[in-house]
Each structure stands twice: as structure tokens, then as C-alpha cells.
Amino acid sequence: MTRVHGPAVVFERVALTLGRTQVLRDVSLRVAPGSVHAIVGPNGAGKSSLVKTLLGQTPHQGRLALEWPGAPGVMGYVPQALAFDAGLPMTVDDFMAAMTQRKPAFLGFARARVAEISAALERVGMAGKRQRRMGALSGGERQRVLLAQGLVPTPALLVLDEPMAALDEAGAQVFEQLLAGWKQAGVTVLWVEHDLEAVGRLADHVTGLNRGVLFDGPPREVLTPQTLLDLFSTRPRGALAQEAAA
Ligand SMILES: Nc1ncnc2c1ncn2[C@@H]1O[C@H](COP(=O)(O)OP(=O)(O)OP(=O)(O)O)[C@@H](O)[C@H]1O
Numbered sequence: 001m002t003r004v005h006g007p008a009v010v011f012e013r014v015a016l017t018l019g020r021t022q023v024l025r026d027v028s029l030r031v032a033p034g035s036v037h038a039i040v041g042p043n044g045a046g047k048s049s050l051v052k053t054l055l056g057q058t059p060h061q062g063r064l065a066l067e068w069p070g071a072p073g074v075m076g077y078v079p080q081a082l083a084f085d086a087g088l089p090m091t092v093d094d095f096m097a098a099m100t101q102r103k104p105a106f107l108g109f110a111r112a113r114v115a116e117i118s119a120a121l122e123r124v125g126m127a128g129k130r131q132r133r134m135g136a137l138s139g140g141e142r143q144r145v146l147l148a149q150g151l152v153p154t155p156a157l158l159v160l161d162e163p164m165a166a167l168d169e170a171g172a173q174v175f176e177q178l179l180a181g182w183k184q185a186g187v188t189v190l191w192v193e194h195d196l197e198a199v200g201r202l203a204d205h206v207t208g209l210n211r212g213v214l215f216d217g218p219p220r221e222v223l224t225p226q227t228l229l230d231l232f233s234t235r236p237r238g239a240l241a242q243e244a245a246a
Pocket residue numbers: 018019020021023041042043044045046047048049050
């Protein structure tokens with residue numbers, strides 16, 4: 001992969017309220033340029049909402065900025081598993097065209113994209129299934145295609161929302177290889193992930209989120225039994241502290 005210059009991503013006192021729910025409160029964190037930065041937290045913690053806020057899909061309070069080292073580059077996004085109706089007449093190729101070019105998918109690939117799309121599908125092991133309907137793929141195969149669309153055009157910032165969720169062992173290995181390539185190329189990666197072992201091994205930095213930031217730092221320093229208990233415990237932190245003191 002050619003060298004790119006990923007931006008820093010800055011959240012400053014970001015808050016988000018949806019309906020009556022305060023989904024995010026006082027979230028401040030900085031994703032360093034070219035780093036792999038993981039966000040971990042329990043179900044309903046606000047991780048996907050944080051991603052959607054970054055993508056400009058939700059009205060937030062506070063400051064959110066992308067600090068590019070030069071001219072703004074491409075931002076890629078790999079969503080959490082998408083559902084497709086089994087009868088939907090959209091093949092893998094149609095989906096790749098729809099996601100990666102302005103030209104309507106039914107007119108075929110834009111010439112500039114042909115080689116990149118082939119290479120991306122090859123990299124995720126889906127080159128042999130380009131004419132399959134999206135709705136006929138297994139969950140893991142669909143996830144591989146979602147990863148492939150995030151590769152085209154080459155991003156400088158990549159936002160991944162649980163990209164490993166449906167992947168089997170081989171798929172997880174493909175993902176790890178991609179991550180290593182992005183790291184080497186200087187891509188900034190913001191990565192929402194449930195697999196703490198993978199985060200500990202592969203991320204440069206990790207933020208523990210449960211509506212607000214509970215911890216933030218290098219995995220080796222912040223992923224301790226106590227911080228994880230605090231993050232994933234369904235009981236209020238105050239109650240745990242009181243029990244510990246008793
Ligand atoms: N449009 C909405 N209106 C009201 N509440 C919402 C809306 N969207 C999300 N929420 C709530 O915001 C909270 C955070 O949801 P979010 O999907 O960001 O969590 P998450 O950390 O990504 O969870 P998971 O790990 O289960 O994917 C949840 O309680 C959810 O019900």
C-alpha cells in the first residue's frame with residue numbers, strides 16, 4: 001500500500017442526546033495520526049453513536065475535528081454488519097460499485113475503480129463470489145465485502161465498527177493483515193471492537209467508553225482487570241467503590 005498521511009481525530013467535550021437518552025457525555029479523546037485507536041465498551045455504551053457522530057450523522061454538542069497534515073484525504077467507513085434482503089438483485093460487484101463511485105452501479109464500474117475493486121475483493125478472499133447476491137452471502141462473507149469497500153479508494157482515515165464481528169478464523173487473519181498494512185502505510189484507524197484480546201495485541205491506543213470516557217491510553221497500561229471490571233460491570237461504579245471500601 002502506498003504511504004498516506006492520516007489525520008488526527010479530536011473529540012472535545014462531545015455530547016449527544018437522542019430522544020431522552022444522553023448517549024454520550026463529555027467525551028474528550030485524541031486519535032493520533034497514523035495510529036490504530038480502539039474503542040471498547042459494553043453493549044449500549046455509545047460506541048456506534050460515537051462513530052456516527054464522527055461521520056456527521058448525528059447532531060452533537062462539543063468540538064469534533066479532523067486535523068489533516070495537508071489537504072484532506074479520503075475517509076473510509078466499515079459499518080457494523082448490514083442486512084440485505086435475500087431477493088435483492090444486488091451482486092457483490094453492484095454493491096462495490098454503489099459504494100465506491102459516483103457513477104450509477106447499473107452502468108458498471110468507473111474505469112478508475114476497476115483495478116482497485118478487483119484488488120480489494122482479492123485481498124479479502126471474495127474475488128470468486130463477485131456475481132453472488134449480497135443477500136445470499138454468509139454473514140462472514142458479507143463482512144469481508146464490507147471490509148473490501150472500505151479499501152476503495154485508498155483511505156487516509158478508516159473508521160471500523162466491529163469489523164471482526166462475523167468473521168471466522170481465516171477472515172480474522174485477513175483483517176489482521178489489513179490492519180498491519182494500514183499501520184505501515186500511515187492510515188489513521190478508529191476501531192470499535194469487542195474482542196479485547198485482539199485490541200490488546202493490535203491497537204496502539206484504547207479508549208474505554210460507557211457514555212463517557214472511563215480510561216484512555218496504551219492497551220498494556222489501561223486494560224487491567226480493574227478497569228475492565230469498571231467498564232463492563234452493569235452495576236454503578238459508585239456501588240463497586242463502596243463495596244471495595246467496606
Ligand atoms: N435514535 C436513537 N434514539 C434513542 N436512543 C438511541 C438511538 N440510537 C441509539 N440509541 C441508544 O443509544 C445507546 C448507545 O447505542 P450505540 O448503538 O451507540 O451503542 P454501542 O456501544 O455501539 O452498542 P453495541 O456494542 O451493542 O453495538 C443505546 O442505549 C441505544 O439504545
